[in-house]
Amino acid sequence: MTIYIRSKDTNTSSLRAFSLKTLLISCSALPAMSVNAESDSSSTDMTLQPLVVTATSTPIKVADSLSSVTVITKEEIEAQQAYEMSELLAGQPGVDVSSNGGYGKTTSVYMRGANSSSTKFLIDGIPLYSATSGGAAFQYIPTSLIDRLEIVRGPKATLYGADAVGGVIQAFLPEANDESHADISVGAGSFNTMSADVTASGFYESSQYLLSVGKFDTDGDIVKEGEGAQGYNNENILLNLGHDFDSGARVTGLVMNSEGRNYYVGNENDYKVQVLGLGLSLPMTDYWSTDIKLSQSRDESMTISSGDVFDTKTQTARLSNIISAGNHEFVLGAEASEDSVEVSAYDAPNRNNKAIFAQSLFDFGQTSLQLNLRHDDNSAYGHSTTGGVALGYQLDQEHTLRTSYGRAFEAPTFNDLYYPYSGDPTLQATDSETVEIGIRGDYESFYWDAAIFDASYGDMVIWSNYTGTWVPYNVDAKAQGVELASGMTFNDWQLRAAYTWLDITDESTGYQLPKRAKRTARLGIDRSFEKGQVGVTLIAANDRTSTLGSSETLPRYVVTNVHASYEFMDDWKAEITMKNALDKEYQTANGYYGPSRSVFLTLNYSAF
Template sequence: MALSIVSVPSLHANNSPTTSFTLSPLVVTATTTEQNQADSLVSVTVIDRDAVNKQQPQELSELLASQPGIDIVTNGGYGKSTSIYTRGSSSTGTKLLIDGVPIQSHSTGSSSWQYLPMFQVERIEIVRGPKSSLYGSSAAGGVVQVFFPEASQETQANVSLGGGSFNTQQASASVSGLSGDASYLLSVGTFETDGTVVKEHAGDMGYSNDNIFTRLGYEFDSGAYAKVFIMRAEGQSDYTTSTGSLRSNDFVNQAIALTSGVDLTEDWQSEIQLRESRDDSDVLNDKGVKTNSYFYSRSRGVRWSNTLSQSNHKLVFGAEHIQDDFEGSYTKERTSKGVFAQSLSQFGQASAQLNIRADRYDEYDTQTTGGVALGYQIDDVYSVRASWRTSFTAPTFNSMNAENWGYTLTNEIRPETSESFEVGLRGDYQNSYWDVAVFQADYHDLITWNYPTVGNIESARVRGLELSTGLQIEYWSFALAATIMDTENLSAGAEKGNRLARRANKSARIDVDRHFANSTLGFTVASYGERYDDAKNSALLAGYGVLNLRASYDFATDWSAELSIKNALDKEYQTAKDFLNPGRGVFLTLNYSAF
């Protein structure tokens, strides 16, 4: 039905002055260079600022829910442990970038998705399928990059106050502008909630997050530039142990980058980035006193990237050096060095993308990854693409030290590897588009924890179909995403033929918004099919659907109000066994913009 709706030319011109609906926005994550989403040779989803503002998210998982190829598992409500699975990869196989800075815990190998402050988020890009050939380890399933805004061209200040269910309170303020050749943006925010019941009879689990974001930039007369980016979030998130004791994570999540670029020639742009990220946690007892459980995870890196442009061809090449450090119940550090190259070529209606990268780690042999993607513009409307890509994920520090917690290693832990094939077809019209992709991903040496053992399983296979569409008719905007996915453990043993744990067999998402002169009304339905919570396929979690309602109103000059009802039907559901997600929540936010 969705295909039949969007496979016709535009029915009405877009006359709405209140929407910036974009059918083919610019993306950079897929290639590190700007290109239209419609021209990408790999599957990409873009959540632009208009969509972010309309959905009024309090956590990143709200925006990612039921997007093509994305599975989300949370241990309860606000600020609780969250895992992202892209195209059936493990929870360590989706790389999170914050304005180009990777951020993750080297103990678990996954990112603290739940702690990312949503105020000031400008745009989100989701690249599906392996991208190790550009970004190194932890991109077997894909990459999610979150962008914060650049400084505004004119002085601008914003203040936001909100609150609602679960005794939730939030406040934020920002100022941005230019001063000669210098630009600046400073934002501060706070979010606090009593939370909801995460486990039965355990009481509400609170969460707080205080955050700051700043960006400074300077443009030289020569065209060179330098910019500094800092994002820091810190706070506490309550949880209960398996024995019922109350604990709290005292966390710090931070990303810092200093980036400088220059045009070496008319056709050669060069950029170097120095960066550091932190993912720290101290466990507090029910009295707020630190226990002996903690981890401090830090990554420092330098990335040198170059882009050579000539007619219809681009060459991207560079090198990267990364130092990872971890301190907790054990201490460990790791160094890696990588070199990469990418070519982008246009030959009339045909296009090609070639990638290769080599990463050398201290502990094991060089990991070489690559990819080939081909595309063809059939006519002004239809285009087709096909790709083959490989990837790898370095073992987590925890898996390499699992014996510290009484586990037995079934083998010397090896890096996870994958290869993926994809074919896609897309149609672009004046006010609508559709995109269909079929893929197969073969994963090798996936690291699994199954007490009392931890080790690599031989292989797993994931096959899937993804659909996304967008349509605008006058003041209405519609978006639909759907995924059908089949996962299978191919390793020898009792679990051969089982579905991979925590991956849903299907998902769908519908976004509908109606734009008026100074207000909007909209809703989102996000749903997932059933999934197993364990590798043995003995714990089946039922499928579910969640309805979110929203409205916004510009009630005076420089003033606006936003109302959202999350989980409006008060649906009870679990994405991890025995962990309850929040029920219905009503939230109101007031915004003021100055200058």
């Protein structure tokens, strides 16, 4: 893909452009303050203002984005020694995570109060989700395979289609490039946990490859009172291929497979998530490039005791044209996708969607303007047009103001519609509108970002047991929130901070929607040394209701994770982490406890 990086001011060491994407009231982004231990300005700039792709589908600096964005870099992922994506996502601005216990257990990610099924999850641009439950299997994606995470808050349906109501999370896998290296990692720790990962990459002339294989196995911790420990195992493989042609064209291939067995209270579940992709980038002219991507994703599970099957296969073809005109940029494209579902509990029809979309990015010096428009033709719900507008204004060299408005829609899941004795085929699709206002400050070694938003979710699908049986309802929900984030680096210290205040209620009853905490926060402090690093991460959330209309709440909590690493020999590094160091008892889903205190040790070897 031809890359055009847009900058507001190329004469300064840091870019101060600002952005927005969802309009009315949003002050968003004190996200993770990625900080580099080195204090030179170029290193700091790349750490505090990394490139982001998800907000516009073309690379720009975080500070130039008109959306509220958080980027979690490979260095931060490695420093935190996270085993699951939930450890990286929890407490990030506008993000709330609910999990049914320990490693591998069902994980729901809520963005700006919208449903977990309203969080679009992409792997290298390929959508991955279950058409039956609607959510993505975040718990089955090994963090060892993730090179970078991008979190974009607010509706992104104009770029990524239905389900991008609350926001988009995109995981980028390591690319095949013109470098040769080999990495080996082995680890062990509490709950009889063991892990091993091997990665090798290389190139020959104009072709490149990267191969990674890994295994994770744990007996797990007690997730439900009165029950035994619940284990989890995972085996994964990643193959990334690339080839460059003399014409400037590039073809890429991707295979990612993660599968294993998960143990629940009184049950076992075999699962598999898989992503296949074939991409072609064509430089048509100096100002026009075309990207073509064909992909297939699978989300499969089978309950051992009952034989119940819930399998989703999604096939997508996407065409994008990126046209540069001076400081302005235009994206024109089309997309076609099909969800095919195999479910033992009920009959589910295939669902097809065809779409065309357009995006304009205008740079008028101090002022930036982004316009998005998309039209979808869904086989189940007919035609839908969504759009968005965002405006950014550079107040001075350090501060930028942004505002945005966006619309999105989401069709009910197959479980919502057809699940035996509880599904409702008359449910309506969710329609949302979001307004946001934000402001950001960028300095040589420090940034801060604040946003406020106001969102309306019409006909949101909520499951409740009003009648004594769990059934889905359409409700109109209203969400308002404040998101703050900051990042700083000085000498050998790195700090990251985030805070979210959220109020989301059912407009007809005034009830707070379940599983969403009103306040969440995250704080990371790291200290680097010549051959090592130590750090602590605090993740906090206040009370949340367990079900709609219930007076029962899950208590607030603070989880403390401590980590350290030391390079004891050339190419050799030891890592140790203590998760839930203070051994706090906490729940993010009713009746399911998070893991108790645990300690893990990992050895890493890098060659070449």
